Amino acid sequence: MRTRWVGLLSVLAAAVLLLPQTRLLDTKPDGNSREQQVRSEQQEQSAKLAAVDQDKEATAMLCMTECTKDFRRMMAQTTSGSSRAKMVDHMMSSHQHMHYVSWIAGSRSVHKGKLPPTKSGTASSYVTAAAARVKQGGKYESPVFQGDDGSSYMVLGVPDQRSKGMGIVSVVMQDIVKQVEAHQRRNLRLVPYPHEGNYRIESVDPNTNQDIHVQSGEDNGNASHYHVKDVVVKFTQPLSKQDLNKIQYEIRAISTRQLRDHYIFRSQDMDARQLVDYFNEVWKPAYVEPHYLYMTNETAQEQQAIVPNDLLYSEYQWNLPSIETEKGWSRSKGNEQVIVAVLDTGVQQNHPDLQGKLVKGLNIVDSNAEPEDDVGHGTHVAGIIGATVNNGEGVAGVSWYNKIMPIKVLDSSGAGSTYSVAQGIIWAVDNGAKVINMSLGNYAQAEFLHDAIKYAYERDVVLIAASGNDNTERPGYPAAYPEVFAVGATDAKSKRASFSNYGDYIDVAAPGASIASTYPGGQYAALSGTSMASPHVAALAALIRSANPKLTNAEVMDIMRNSAVDLGTPGKDNDFGYGLIDVDRALSAATQSSTSLQNYPEQVKARLNEISRRYMN
Known part of the structure; x- marks a missing residue:
């Protein structure tokens, strides 16, 4: 069946070959080059549509396969009428489809x-x-x-x-198939996203902040988005109460938010440009910038492989064997003390395959609510990192034991502000996260967000981000910040996925095409995107920090780069960075690093705990 699964992806792989290496975004085309650009964009759209169709077909297969195996397991476990009724009740309550x-x-x-x-x-x-x-x-x-x-x-x-x-x-x-189609058309930027006006937002060229109008999904590859009447300001000196009152009066502020030494002002009638001019002229701040939006970017000694018994693993999860996860599990399965924060749309708190894997999180979009997922993206990302392994249920995550901290920074449209993402980063750091996954991005640099990233990096947190799904060389942020580990996507043939962004800022690549994982409603779906590639790397970082807690964030990043399997042009290249991650090689390097001897007692303790857990379960 795995052969069939990989075979289904061959259409997507073939489509990749039709795509040009670069897009003509920054030059003014003549007649012939403009015609070539249109043809290139049509080819790219065709490849992306093929990816969407692939995800829909794979999701329908996942749904039917999961139900069939669940029913067969139920029938093999019971004979009495009362136990049948209880099992059906439990199955329907946890699988609402x-x-x-x-x-x-x-x-x-x-x-x-x-x-x-x-x-x-x-x-x-x-x-x-x-x-x-x-x-x-x-x-x-x-x-x-x-x-x-x-x-x-x-x-x-x-x-x-x-x-x-x-x-x-x-x-x-079967509504999940329609949900996946709508989700992926946004995630792969086949439609304008987010819709102008939803947030009172504007789309701009990220280099000049000049207005552009996004008419198609293709236009997203050269656009950033911001709130029309918001600005982020960092002052050189603390504001007094009188100063703050003066500002609020002069700009007719209808809301003011503060995060450490940053302020976000929203005016009743002044737009972002007017606000920028006002603050630069009157207050001379360290910086003032638009309040940008960020969106989902949804793709030694031979070790004995560990093949889990999860229902959908052997047939559909081509991604984990392709990065030597099964061998890597013989070296480390993770540690619940090493927490991975998922900054996303939230996570379904009661998904059957995520039970016991979540720690307390935060909903920044609605402070009165739990960080539940109203999109599907965050639940899918969380499952790639840590869906329960070897429980006979659904799919397997990359990590067996690392906990996940759900932080909802993106709303029901899949978009969130600079403030939300920055606040999410700081909260994650202050509440014990050792790794942060950000399957989101924009093409504009925001100093406000960069300050939050520096805050995390300086406190030894590993930051991982998706590069984006526009098949463009333009750097996306936060992935392109130097403190962040940038991830591109590969398909089942180890080719660059047709949608994956590329460039000299890419650190590594990971599987991102039709990845099976958890989905709201206790279901499972196959999604494509660099959003799906990034959590593979975040989980690997967590496994490395579990195997060798003494490693710094910079050392963890170096291990992932140096252990990657070289793809494409020899050496580091724009398509794959240092190559495809290799879980086994990375964990081998982590346990043989220069800190291994001084960390030996912790390694022994962790190994004994793992052995104890294995025999107690």
Whole structure:
């Protein structure tokens, strides 16, 4: 099945070959070059659309495979009617996309949930056909159909392999496929994102801050976005209360926020340019800049490989074997004391495959709410890092034991402000995060955000960021800041993914095409993007810090660079940086570093704890 999975990606890999190495963003084209640019953009869009279709198909496969295996596991575990009912209740409560489940077992049959209403009785007809097929010992999958509620459904029938005439029939909601399509069209910048006006925002050229109008997803590759009537100001001297009152009066401020020595002012009627001029002329600050938005960037001795039993691993998770994760697990599976902060759209707190993996987080978008995920992006990123391994459920994360700190800095549209991201970084550092993953970005440098990144770096935190999904050489931020480890994406053929940004700031590459991971609703989805590549590297950084806690953040970054497998042009190049990460080689280097001898007692203690945990579980 893995061959089939990799084969499905070959269309995407082939599309990559059609793409030019650079885009003509900064030159004024003549007639012929303009025609070539249009053709190049059309080819790039075709490759991205192929990636979206790939993710949709893979997500539908994941959904059906997961349900089928869950039902077979249930049927293998129980014989009594009461236990059947309890297992069905538990399954439906943790997998809310299962709307109806009928466990066919003669007089001890169990029926839970309701059929979705359909005008022509489509659902009932498919359920009847599925039941008949199951009783004959065959599997059944209906076509996708529309319910009167506007949702998409599919009927699945799974026979009991031990008892003829018995089995399970379920009506499964398939809206996740539509959600993935909408999500990925934004994430891969196939549509203008975010929509101008949603935040009272403007799109600008990141070099000049001159207005540009984003009419297509292609235009996102040369645009940054900011709040129309906001500015971020860092003063050279602390403001007195009188000074602050004066500013608020003169700019007719409707809100003022402070984060350490930075202020964010929002005016009732002055735009960002007027505010910048006002502060530069009257207050002579250290700097004043627009309040930018950031968006998701959704792609030695031979060690014995450890192959986990997670339901979807062997068939769909091509990404982990490709970076030697299975061998690396023999060296380290992580340590719960090394926390990875995920600055994103939040994380589903009760996802079955993330239970026990989350520590207390923060919702910066809504301070009165938990950092729940209302997009899907953050839950997917979190699963790549740390979905529970070897629990027979769903997918496996890169790390077995590192904890995840969910920090919601992006709202339901997948966008968040400089303030939100900066506050998230500082909060993560102050609350014990050792690694921070940022699958988000913009093309404008913001001093406010850079100050927060310096704060984290100076406190020995490893910062990882996605490079972006616009197939452009233009540096994206925060990935291009020198304190941040920048990640590009590869596909299943170890080629640069068609959407992945590139450039001399790229440190390494990691898998980012059709990556299977956790998704809201207790589900699983396949998504593509450098957003998916970045958490592979964040998890590796956490494994390295678990294997050798004495290493500094700079040493961790050097180990990941130096242990990477060279791809493309020999040596460091713009497509892959130092190459594709290698978990086994990186962990081998970490345990053999110059700090290994002085760290030996901690390594022994960690190893004993791991052995103890293994035999207690």
